[in-house]
Amino acid sequence: MENITNIWMGSQDLPFYSFIVRAILVYIYIFLMVKVIGQRSMANIDPLDFIFGVIIGDVVGETVSSGEEELTGPFAGAAMIAFLHWLLSYAGLKWPRFRRVIEDEPFIIIEKGRILDHMLKRTNITIEQLLMELRQHDTSDLNEIDYAVLEPNGNISVIKRSPFNAATAYDIGLTPQNRGYPKVVISDGKVVPENMEKIMTRAELEKGIIDHGYNAVEEIFLLTVNEADEWYVTPRLRV
Structure with a gap:
């Protein structure tokens, strides 16, 4: 119990594994915080999200490398920053005029x-x-x-x-079937049952595998099937 308290409160003589535990706690905390705030595209991060990431990293990052700092203060500060970030984002969605204050216009x-x-x-x-x-x-x-x-x-x-602009099927008078979103049926030699059951039976899957030149599920690295029943199959490479 004393070790657990020291991990949270901090101590000058924390053992090595305590830093690992503190890092895991910080990671889980930030992960949950981001999930609560809402998912955004990380490939194209906007200035508001960038500021949030920098400040959060500065507030709680020190707790990972320093064993003397208590976690309560940084966690409380990070929670307040997350709340302010969510509040600004919500205000931007609610009031378009305010959105121009926190986001640049095109x-x-x-x-x-x-x-x-x-x-x-x-x-x-x-x-x-x-x-x-x-x-x-x-x-x-x-x-x-x-x-x-x-x-x-x-x-x-x-x-x-x-x-x-590239000509579309509509431009040349065609009406192709919608392909929809491809579902992953086999991943790294293993069937994804919840996806398979939505579009085919196990017997239909095995027959399709044979039709594509394979003998078993284990031979396939990735198999996807879209709504037009088009299969993409790539084999597992044996090293």
């Missing part, structure tokens, strides 16, 4: 094919950075671009002129 930097140099200066984007972003969107030819917009998360969205 900026049009190319309009009807014309680069707006004053908007580049306003957003601190050099022409080289703009061209790099356009190349990453496979639009190195400026004649193809109708609009380019700097989004609040810092990415640049590109809208091409109509003649340069």
